[in-house]
Amino acid sequence: MVKAMPYQSHGLLLDMDGVIYRGNQLIPGADEFVAELISKQIPFLFLTNNSQRTQRDVATKVRRMGIPVEDHHVYTCAMATASFLADRKPHGTAYVIGEGGLHNALHDVGYSIVESHPDYVVVGEGRTFTMEMLERACNLVIGGAKLIATNMDPNCPTQFGLRPGCGAIVAMIESATGIKAFSVGKPSPIMMRAARKELHLTADETTIIGDTMETDILGGVQLGYHTVLVLSGGTQKSDLKQFAFQPDLIVDSIAEIDLEMLLNEPKALATVYA
Numbered sequence: 001m002v003k004a005m006p007y008q009s010h011g012l013l014l015d016m017d018g019v020i021y022r023g024n025q026l027i028p029g030a031d032e033f034v035a036e037l038i039s040k041q042i043p044f045l046f047l048t049n050n051s052q053r054t055q056r057d058v059a060t061k062v063r064r065m066g067i068p069v070e071d072h073h074v075y076t077c078a079m080a081t082a083s084f085l086a087d088r089k090p091h092g093t094a095y096v097i098g099e100g101g102l103h104n105a106l107h108d109v110g111y112s113i114v115e116s117h118p119d120y121v122v123v124g125e126g127r128t129f130t131m132e133m134l135e136r137a138c139n140l141v142i143g144g145a146k147l148i149a150t151n152m153d154p155n156c157p158t159q160f161g162l163r164p165g166c167g168a169i170v171a172m173i174e175s176a177t178g179i180k181a182f183s184v185g186k187p188s189p190i191m192m193r194a195a196r197k198e199l200h201l202t203a204d205e206t207t208i209i210g211d212t213m214e215t216d217i218l219g220g221v222q223l224g225y226h227t228v229l230v231l232s233g234g235t236q237k238s239d240l241k242q243f244a245f246q247p248d249l250i251v252d253s254i255a256e257i258d259l260e261m262l263l264n265e266p267k268a269l270a271t272v273y274a
């Protein structure tokens, strides 16, 4: 006889960089943690503010690290941005500063990418943009196109230090035009809520695990999710005193998380680990 699944009413949103890997380096124990989620059929979704790669590219990267995930386990800020825009304006047009992940996501929802008269100027991660593209983006925004950011992360950690993130590129356009962007990626409730809905869970049935206070944990706190901060990425314990909000649980890395307890007693986290 098959035993009833006890965990069907709890699921996880997992940030990637700093939680599962750093750059191209797997964080020890992340593979076992995800394998346990899969074997116990616990709903989960990888949630990334990197719009550079497509859903399939990200899933492939994770599979090459020995974690057997499916494409549908990945949700990027490019996908969240595309679906948000398609809801507002079906079959619209966009001028894009970004790479394959963003172009693909927009095409998938029926958008056309254009050089003139776009409904939106959409900005994502990229290493290939030029001053000419920035100039065009600014003039299109001044001309009435709405400025959309896939996320406002100021930088991304790399093996060499950091590289300027989407937020840094957006800041140039905002500064030049005096017009503020609307951002869809974490911590925006738009991406945070859309990810939860993908898992068909309520807020109280959802836990987010991330390494960044300003995105993963802030978004989780605002949406009423359970929150777990890992210290294997960009945040150190001493950073926490500058924040008015705190995660429910702090661990050195994802390998330390007691999954049984997380799933059965998520409300007890704050008191047990305080």
Ligand SMILES: [Mg+2]
Binding pocket: 015, 016, 017, 018, 019, 210, 211, 212, 233
């Ligand atoms: Mg991260």
